[in-house]
Amino acid sequence: MNDKYIFATDRCVNFETDGKTSGYEFRLRIPYYQGVPLSQVKYIKVWMDGEEVPAEDISVFAVSGEEFRLPEIITVTLFYWEYMEPLRVRVYKEGGLPAGRHTLRVKPSIDVIYAPDGFVADVSQEFEI
C-alpha cells in the first residue's frame, strides 16, 4: 500500500557517529492508512545494491528522537510510526556507502489481523552518494 509515496525523499545519506562514518540513513512513509506503535511493525526489510541487510543492523527513530534496533521494536508501544511523519531509518555499516550510484529496495510490513501478509509495500529507488 502507498507504494508511490513510501520513499519520503530521494535522499539516502551517510551518517557519522563519534567522528566516523558508520552507516547510511533514509526516511520512509508508512504502508498503512494510520500510524501504529512500533510494536506493530512486522518487519522492515532492506536491500542495498541487491544485498539484504540483517535486521540487527537496522534501527528506527521515534519522532521524539529515541532510537531502537529492529529486533527491539516488538516492545515499543509508546512510540509510533506516524501517518503524517516519515520514519527515520538507519543502517549501520562501517564506512557507510561509497560514492556513486546505489539502489535501495525496502519492504516494510504492518501487522494487521485482517491482512494475512500485513500491509506491505515493496519499492526501490536509485540515489547518488
Next chain:
Amino acid sequence: MAISLGVSIYSFQEELFLGRMTLEEAVAAVAGKVGAKGVEIIMDETPLPGYRENGSVVNDEVAAWWKDLMAKYDTVPTIYGGGLPISMYSNRHQTVRERAICTRREMENCAKLGFKSFRTAIIPHDDIDAMAECFDLAEDLGITIDVEIHAPRGIHTWWTQDYIEAIEKKNSKGAGFVLDFGIFSKGLSLSEIHLMCRQGAKEEILFKMDEAHKAGQDLTEDEIVKLGGSDVELRAARRLQNLTYDDPEFIREIIPYIHAVHGKFYEMNDAGEEPAIDYENPLRILHEEGWNGFIDSEYEGQRAYFDVGCDITMDCIDQVTRHQQMIRRILAGF
C-alpha cells in the same frame, strides 16, 4: 433534528500523508469550501498535538486544543475512529481482556474530546466479548461503542447479528453501529475503472460489464473475451461478483442501533453522482425512518491512484464537496 452532514478527515488522507495539509487545514476545509458541520477523525491517523507525548492519553491540554479548534470553525465532533488493539504486537494477538482494557482507555479519549460515537471493528468472533466488557463504560461516558458494518460484512451476517444479540443481552444503550454505505455497492467505481484502464483494460468493455451487472445480467467470461477483454477485464468480472449489495430495506431492522453513517464513496463523476454506490435507496429509508444523525463523507478512491505509481492527484476537497452536494440534492427530493 434531521440528517446532518459531516466529513471524515480520512477523506483527505493523501494530502495529510504528504504533509501538504494539517489537521487544522482539513477542519477548515470541512467548515469552509465543503460546508459541513461534523468532523470525524481516526486518532492514530491524525493524533492531536500533545497526545502521543502524553502516552496516547487525552489530557486537559489536548482536549482544550481540540475544543478550541471545533469552536474556531463552528464544527462538532462526530465519530472517533479507534485503533485495532488485537494487532498491537506483531508476534501475537492481544487477549480479549487486553483488547477490552485498550478499548476502554480509548473510549475515555473519545468522550473527553466530545465525540458521541466510538467507531471500532469486530474481526474474530471474540471481539464481541471484548466490546461487551465496554458497554457499561460507554453508558457512563454518554457515548456509544459502534461497530462498523463494512463490506464484505453486511447486515445479515454474524458480525452484525451477533453484536445485536450481545447488546440486547445486556440491554445496553451504549452500543450499536456505524453503517458504511460501501455495503450498497452496485458497480465498479470510477477510480477502479481508471486504475484498470492504466493496467491495460479497455474502458468501453468495463462500462459494458458494469452496466450489465447493474441490470442483474453479468457478462460471462466468454462474452467478455469475445468483446476483446483479457486478464484485467476478467479480474473486473470477479470484482463485480464479489461486491456487497445489501438490500437497503435491511436498514429498517437495525435503525435504533445506527448511531452514525459512513458516506463511503470512491469517485464522483462530472454529473455529481457516485455511480458505484446506491445512495438513493438507503437515504430514502433513513429519511422515512426518521433517522437523526450524521452522515460523514468518507472518500477512498484516491488510493487507486497512489497505491501504484500514477501521476494523477485527485482533488479531495472537490470530491468531498461534490459528494455532500449529491446527498443534499437527494435528501431535498424526499
